[in-house]
Amino acid sequence: MKGSLDGIRIIDVSRVLAGPFCSMILGDLGAEVIKIEHYISGDETRGWGPPFVNGESAYYLCANRNKQSMTLNLKTDEGKKIFYKLVSSSDVVVQNFKSGTLEKMGLGYSQLKMKNRGLIMASITGFGSTGPYKDLSGYDYIIQAMSGLMSITGEVDGSPMKVGVAITDVLTGLYTCIGILSALQFRNKSGEGQEIDISLMDCQVSSLINVASNYLCSGVTPKRMGNQHPNIVPYQVFTAKDGDLVVAVGNDEQFKRFTAVLGRPELAEMEEFFHNENRLVNKEKLIAICEGILSEKPKKEWKEQLDAAGIPNGPINTVAEMFEDPQIKAREMVVELEHPLIDNLKLTGSPLKLSKTPVTMRHHPPLYGEHTESLLESIGYNPEEIKKFKQNNII
Incomplete structure (x- = not known):
């Protein structure tokens, strides 16, 4: 063809x-x-x-x-x-x-x-x-x-x-x-x-897409944030019991499901975490809670639970591990x-x-x-x- x-x-x-x-x-x-x-x-x-x-x-x-x-x-x-x-x-x-x-x-x-x-x-x-x-x-x-x-x-x-x-x-x-x-x-x-x-x-x-737009709209010079996202929380690397994984909670509905997977559904009902803009303001407190819970189980177990709940996530693979992935x-x-x-x-x-x-x-x-x-x-x-x-x- x-x-x-x-x-x-x-x-x-x-x-x-x-x-x-x-x-x-x-x-x-x-x-x-x-x-x-x-x-x-x-x-x-x-x-x-x-x-x-x-x-x-x-x-x-x-x-x-x-x-x-x-x-x-x-x-x-x-x-x-x-x-x-x-x-x-x-x-x-x-x-x-x-x-x-x-x-x-x-x-x-x-x-x-x-x-x-x-x-x-x-x-x-x-x-x-x-x-x-x-x-x-x-x-x-x-x-x-x-x-x-x-x-x-x-x-x-x-x-x-x-x-x-x-x-x-x-x-x-x-x-x-x-x-x-x-x-x-x-x-x-x-x-x-x-x-x-x-x-x-x-x-x-x-x-630079949204990073450039953030500056053009606010006048605030963007800074390095490591593996965190400038506009969304939680959206970063977390360390599980046996290695690192990325969790990307993109909206409030996903956050509700995420807190259920963590065994802490009440977090989604708290005013300081209810909307993404609130989570941004209080991100240090929220991230500390998430880190503590996610460190208790291996990343494979978390992936299975997060996948089942429809929460975007993935392990940090080496290039060798990536090429062995069945999806690839x-x-x-x-x-x-x-x-x-x-x-x-x-x-x-x-x-x-x-x-x-x-x-x-x-x-x-x-x-x-x-x-x-x-x-x-x-x-x-x-x-x-x-x-x-x-x-x-x-x-």
Whole structure:
């Protein structure tokens, strides 16, 4: 069965994570993705590790399935001609060079749209194409710091903390994917392409959601709350007899059921705890009561009782424990791909479960330059020309 983006060709000249993550999602949905890599070094993540598996970086493997890899020297006239040829028959270009870099090379959107009126270019930068920071490099860690995310992450009395994954890159990849799908829909109606100007900073600020809204509405600067929620109580980590679990009581009705599970139904009738706003005011007293009760039984027992009562909860799993969870297995969140160097390559599955056009895992994360020759042949170059490209450091 063909994917929903079958027939769409993506040229991906991005590196590291945000752009490659975006193009991988598009590839999962059926698009043809051509990953253009530097003719000497390739995507930086190919060298990021350990771990490496038979020479392949686990970091690189995580964001590059369903792609073909082609090496190309974009600083040469011949390399640019090849790129123009590819673009003329493609739908989308994804790039994350610093602002203005591709324009100086003659490969910016204004130049490429002359070759292809319907071209969509998604330009990912740290800070966008406008503003005083437009020429600065942007890295996930720096954006987590500057966006305010780190200021609200960590223990109350501890240091600011980054999130355990490059969450800004991931969110930017998702926003870029949304932008591309929107631009494709517009092109279907108008025949015109467009450029998508998307920045890590903008995406992370947008993703502060209620925390940002709380500040904009109140003027009060948010602070770190550890594992507590700024607006809801009880909604945090608790320590059971044998480990930690999260309990998330989202409304007053759930709180009534929660107190019944605790064996203290009278708490829900007390004025100081009756409504969430009261619980916020008196949270220290309430949390102390909950902590004392929850510490008396193992987390598995609490989970069974809380699940039965419809109270959102869950143990704090390690990554290893998560992958052994029967729900993860049932949802096929681990997939195996054939790979020329790695036996039984395992990758994280896709969360997109489409009933008519399901996600497909068609290609392993490509080896460096694995498809250079076949792609050049597909756009009209013969073996002798390809041989000269290699001799002249074009590929």
